[in-house]
Amino acid sequence: MIRVLLADDQELVRAGIRLVLRHADDIEVVAETSGGHDAVALALRHRVDVALLDIQMAAVDGLTAAERMAAEAPSVRVVMLTTFGEDGYVRRALRAGAVGFLLKDSTPQELIQAVRLAAAGRHVASPEITGQLIRGYLDGAAPSGDPHRERLAVLTERELEILALVGTGASNAEIGQRLFLGEGTVKAHVSRILTKLGCANRVQAAVLAHEARLSPGSP
Numbered sequence: 046m047i048r049v050l051l052a053d054d055q056e057l058v059r060a061g062i063r064l065v066l067r068h069a070d071d072i073e074v075v076a077e078t079s080g081g082h083d084a085v086a087l088a089l090r091h092r093v094d095v096a097l098l099d100i101q102m103a104a105v106d107g108l109t110a111a112e113r114m115a116a117e118a119p120s121v122r123v124v125m126l127t128t129f130g131e132d133g134y135v136r137r138a139l140r141a142g143a144v145g146f147l148l149k150d151s152t153p154q155e156l157i158q159a160v161r162l163a164a165a166g167r168h169v170a171s172p173e174i175t176g177q178l179i180r181g182y183l184d185g186a187a188p189s190g191d192p193h194r195e196r197l198a199v200l201t202e203r204e205l206e207i208l209a210l211v212g213t214g215a216s217n218a219e220i221g222q223r224l225f226l227g228e229g230t231v232k233a234h235v236s237r238i239l240t241k242l243g244c245a246n247r248v249q250a251a252v253l254a255h256e257a258r259l260s261p262g263s264p
Contacts, residue, residue, distance in 0.1 A: 047164045048092060050076045052084050052110060053099040053126060058149065062097065065153040072160055081110030088118045095163045097147075099126045100134055108134060111141035115245065122163040139252060142245035145169035167216070168248040194257050199241045207234045209261045211247055212254030223261075 049066060051074055053059045059077055066072045076087040081098065082105040088096055096114060098107035111123045124145040125138050138146070145168055147159050159169040197205060203224075210220045217231040224231070235247065244250040254260075 047072045047160060048075045048094045049073065049160060050078075050084065050088050050091065050093040050096040050121075052078045052081055052096065052102065052107060054079045054102040055099075058099070058126075062156065065156050066160065068153070069157045069160075072157065081105035081107055081113075084110040085113045085117045088114060088121050093118075093121050095122045095124060095160050097124050097126055097160070100138070108137050108141060111138060111143050115142040122166070124159055124163050124169065139245075139249050144246045144248060166246075168246055168251070170248075196242065196253070197257055197259065200238060204234055204238050204241075205259065206261070207231060208238055208250060208254050209259045211235065211238075212251045212259060213261065214251065 049072060051059055051062055053062070056079070059079075063074050063077070066074055075091040076093060078084055078087055080102050084096060084098065084105075087093070096110075098110050100107045107125055111125065114121050114123055119142070122145075123141070123143045124147055125134075125143050126149055127134070127146050128149055144163050144166075145159055147156065147169065151159070162169045197208070200208065206224060207220055210223060215223070217228050217235065220226070221228045221231045226234075235250075238244075239246070239250055242250060242253060244253065
């Protein structure tokens with residue numbers, strides 16, 4: 046059972062999300078809060094797997110809660126609940142270790158799938174905002190890809206190939222098919238890549254691949 050924490054200062058939003066997740070027999074909302082001030086304590090107390098955090102809340106917002114979560118409850122997968130146009134927060138959320146961004150008007154199926162993917166360690170984002178999030182992040186990055194290329198110098202040729210595919214959003218299975226590798230082998234490579242680059246998750250690694258202008262087949 047995937048145990049979920051829900052943090053949103055709008056009671057109707059929480060009620061709607063809770064109702065949707067109730068229809069998934071492998072997901073349970075075990076804790077709720079109207080602000081981020083007690084999110085970490087609740088996550089630890091209820092052994093939460095996934096935290097759905099609203100980006101904008103009174104007092105302590107979701108971004109601050111995500112940063113505290115990364116420091117005090119790193120095993121919890123954080124998915125930020127957002128509205129279209131809030132992509133300016135993405136850099137801070139990525140640094141905080143968030144694994145996904147979900148529009149509040151996502152379909153019930155998208156919400157359930159996002160929780161399942163996050164629990165499995167996959168990064169998730171509503172289709173409508175994926176490109177916007179990446180572009181918004183890169184707009185604030187240095188124009189030259191050289192510093193980012195230097196950061197990739199610690200990777201082997203095979204790891205660079207895999208990182209380039211991670212940057213396209215490919216899953217481990219898809220990468221394995223492309224490179225004729227077993228899914229377990231790809232998973233091990235991705236884990237080493239994240240460790241070498243100091244990335245908290247695949248989203249951060251994907252952004253780094255874009256910053257370095259790394260693409261499948263690129264030198």
